[in-house]
Amino acid sequence: METIAIILIISFVGLAALHLYWALGGKFGMSAALPEVDGTPVFTPGAAATIAVAFVLTGFALIALVLGFGAGYAAALTPYAVLLGFAVGGVLVLRAVGELKYVGFFKRVKGSKFAMYDSWLFSPFCLLAGGAFLLLAAGRI
Incomplete structure (x- = not known):
């Protein structure tokens, strides 16, 4: 269980650092991080x-x-x-499934850089991380 926890800790600390980098004006990876339609991001977070x-x-x-x-x-x-842990696991599994339009395994809007990364990296990561959180939480009952 410790190995699973270490992998989750490293992953989420890394993702947090990436978000801080973006918040401070960094651009690396940003083009793949937001869903888009016809080359325009669906939203632009501040x-x-x-x-x-x-x-x-x-x-x-x-x-x-x-x-x-x-x-x-x-x-x-x-x-x-x-x-x-159960809540985070559930939220991450739901993120992997998606909201059926822009995000997740069952998204309808495809063909963008984000959609490709979402299908091959973001959604599988969320599914695995969600399962890992559920496993860790269940192991503590």
Whole structure:
């Protein structure tokens, strides 16, 4: 279980760092990160929203930390982490399925750079990470 937690922690800390980079004006990877229609992004998040996402992703990493290594100093947090682990796992699996238009395995808008990355990287990652959170949370019951 520790290995799964470490992989989740590294993944979500890395994603949080990437979002902070974008919030500070970085451009690398941005063209593949937003759904688009006819070359125009469906939405353009501001710096505050991007920083908020970075904090949420850091929270996911902390939940994985408590679920994977919840002994000792974090033992009191474990019951909350279990509930949050199930919630995060469910949200990530739902993200993988998608909202049926722009995002997820069942999206209808295809042909963009985002759609390709979403099909081959983002949605599979969300499905695997969601399953990993569910596994970690179930292992703490």
